[in-house]
Amino acid sequence: MDWLLPPGARRDNFWIYSSAAIVGLAGLVKLRHGALNFLYSETHCYQSVRTNQAVYPYVNCFSVSPGGTFSKVFQASADSKLVQNADPGYAMPGLWDGHGHLLQYGEFLNSIDLFGTQSMEEVRSRIREYVNDNPKAGSREEWLRGVGWDQMALGQMPTTADLMADATLADLYIMLDRVDVHCIWVSQAVLDLLPDPIPDVDGGEVVREPGMGVFCDNAMDMVMALWPKPDNKKKQQFLQSAMSKLNEVGLVGIHDAGVSPGNLELYKTLAMGDDWTVRVYAMIECYERNTFCPKEVHKYVDPGGRLSIQSVKLFADGALGSWGSALIEPYTDRPDTSGSLLVNASELVYVTTAWAAQGFQVNIHAIGDLANRYAVDAITAALRLLCPGQDIRACQSRLRFRIEHSQIIHPDDQARIHSVGIIPSIQPTHATSDMAYAEKRLGGERIRKEAYRMRSLLDVQPILGSDFPVEPPNPFQGIYAAVTRKSPHTGQAPEGFPNGWYTEESLDLDQAIRGFTEGPAYGGFTKGKSGVIRPGAYADWVVLDRPLETMAIEGLRTLNVRETWVGGRMVYKRD
Numbered sequence: 269m270d271w272l273l274p275p276g277a278r279r280d281n282f283w284i285y286s287s288a289a290i291v292g293l294a295g296l297v298k299l300r301h302g303a304l305n306f307l308y309s310e311t312h313c314y315q316s317v318r319t320n321q322a323v324y325p326y327v328n329c330f331s332v333s334p335g336g337t338f339s340k341v342f343q344a345s346a347d348s349k350l351v352q353n354a355d356p357g358y359a360m361p362g363l364w365d366g367h368g369h370l371l372q373y374g375e376f377l378n379s380i381d382l383f384g385t386q387s388m389e390e391v392r393s394r395i396r397e398y399v400n401d402n403p404k405a406g407s408r409e410e411w412l413r414g415v416g417w418d419q420m421a422l423g424q425m426p427t428t429a430d431l432m433a434d435a436t437l438a439d440l441y442i443m444l445d446r447v448d449v450h451c452i453w454v455s456q457a458v459l460d461l462l463p464d465p466i467p468d469v470d471g472g473e474v475v476r477e478p479g480m481g482v483f484c485d486n487a488m489d490m491v492m493a494l495w496p497k498p499d500n501k502k503k504q505q506f507l508q509s510a511m512s513k514l515n516e517v518g519l520v521g522i523h524d525a526g527v528s529p530g531n532l533e534l535y536k537t538l539a540m541g542d543d544w545t546v547r548v549y550a551m552i553e554c555y556e557r558n559t560f561c562p563k564e565v566h567k568y569v570d571p572g573g574r575l576s577i578q579s580v581k582l583f584a585d586g587a588l589g590s591w592g593s594a595l596i597e598p599y600t601d602r603p604d605t606s607g608s609l610l611v612n613a614s615e616l617v618y619v620t621t622a623w624a625a626q627g628f629q630v631n632i633h634a635i636g637d638l639a640n641r642y643a644v645d646a647i648t649a650a651l652r653l654l655c656p657g658q659d660i661r662a663c664q665s666r667l668r669f670r671i672e673h674s675q676i677i678h679p680d681d682q683a684r685i686h687s688v689g690i691i692p693s694i695q696p697t698h699a700t701s702d703m704a705y706a707e708k709r710l711g712g713e714r715i716r717k718e719a720y721r722m723r724s725l726l727d728v729q730p731i732l733g734s735d736f737p738v739e740p741p742n743p744f745q746g747i748y749a750a751v752t753r754k755s756p757h758t759g760q761a762p763e764g765f766p767n768g769w770y771t772e773e774s775l776d777l778d779q780a781i782r783g784f785t786e787g788p789a790y791g792g793f794t795k796g797k798s799g800v801i802r803p804g805a806y807a808d809w810v811v812l813d814r815p816l817e818t819m820a821i822e823g824l825r826t827l828n829v830r831e832t833w834v835g836g837r838m839v840y841k842r843d
């Protein structure tokens with residue numbers, strides 16, 4: 269136990285330094301565990317504490333039990349020692365990201381950052397820089413990985429030849445993820461490992477124009493199969509660097525949106541260690557996408573809340589940026605295509621029902637309005653099969669099926685989502701990243717009636733998140749995007765939207781905070797345990813210089829957290 273406490277922390281158990289008292293404790297343990305908890309608890313006081321509770325929304329102190337839960341949440345009187353010695357900061361419940369990718373984020377932190385690249389030369393120069401710092405990378409055993417390119421910013425779909433243009437990179441094994449991780453761009457060395465000619469793939473695209481080199485959605489699988497996967501030691505490094513970055517932005521928990529059975533085994537072995545500083549609600553992703561693989565993975569819920577495996581991730585379609593999301597009507601800027609589904613309707617119903625019948629929550633990735641329709645169909649069919657003759661809403665509130673992204677939803681299906689209570693899992697920064705081109709892709713009417721809903725979905729308890737590493741994980745930027753519908757990076761919306769992009773779907777500050785606290789708690793079966801400061805909840809909180817409620821909204825774009833605490837332990841402190 270760490271006896272060095274930050275200012276403001278008070279231990280109520282000073283007397284246990286007395287050896288006589290320690291001897292006496294043994295008896296106490298048997299007699300009253302609750303009393304012991306109280307005696308050992310430590311108390312923290314701040315200028316104010318936002319609790320997220322209806323009854324006492326703001327207090328100034330709480331106590332934390334040795335088990336890492338809040339034991340007491342209270343208002344100490346202004347003239348008390350506790351308040352006089354209180355920490356100068358402002359506390360609020362620790363934030364959760366309702367949809368991110370932990371290992372991929374760690375990998376991203378240890379790979380080439382291509383976000384924001386505007387030209388092929390800029391991409392090549394970032395690769396060169398990385399190779400200078402990591403001269404071993406790029407071998408057949410350790411491919412160079414990068415993420416963040418976007419063909420729209422680059423001016424055209426990239427090709428293998430664009431990487432070959434630099435002789436120093438020509439022989440390297442390179443695999444670079446598109447900004448939305450739904451496409452990969454590879455070097456000639458990787459291309460040479462593939463069969464010749466390269467076959468087309470259902471539910472995916474082998475991009476052939478203006479040249480070879482990019483593989484999207486299901487077509488990525490044949491490349492991924494050749495990629496020498498990082499070993500567990502490397503993955504452990506990735507997880508650690510990801511978790512410390514997440515703590516740095518005030519995150520105490522995440523919903524990990526797709527983890528393979530093998531990686532879940534690794535998670536289980538690491539979750540009890542001191543380096544596991546982010547609570548993980550993991551969604552199973554079978555080795556073969558959209559399948560039922562109950563033999564490969566078992567339900568696991570750590571009572572301490574460090575790791576929970578009770579949900580599964582399915583994929584109905586791809587992403588909007590690469591025209592991969594499945595639409596009812598063709599794309600406005602590419603009338604030749606409506607995107608592609610990754611699974612057919614009856615299979616989706618079968619897999620959803622099969623998992624749900626085993627007691628797993630089912631979370632379906634759906635971006636386009638056709639994919640969202642199929643997701644609603646599958647969830648509704650599964651609920652009817654699992655709860656015959658019962659109220660479908662009550663059944664859903666027990667099983668809590670979700671649609672990940674819920675990005676473009678036909679009004680008819682929005683109505684079904686409301687009536688069944690299907691949970692939308694939304695990334696506010698996707699709206700503000702896509703707003704520059706979404707209208708071109710979808711046309712004005714679809715944007716106005718279907719896309720990037722938030723406020724109109726409030727009654728179905730939306731979960732907010734970032735989809736890191738697709739977007740940065742900072743939840744305060746997510747809150748900013750939800751409230752202003754402007755980019756947290758520029759503070760701007762596209763031309764013609766001086767006050768924010770379709771602000772009729774914006775949230776107020778309180779709703780946005782709840783999307784990063786209560787929303788993930790409800791959607792992850794930890795309501796009352798996370799996202800709230802109340803007795804019995806996990807002692808997770810963040811400390812800010814000023815309360816969000818009194819801050820100018822623009823301040824959220826650059827907000828730096830002072831401290832982050834998980835299970836009563838400080839996991840991040842700003843220098």
Ligand SMILES: [Zn+2]
Nearest residue numbers: 367368525735
């Ligand atoms: Zn995702």
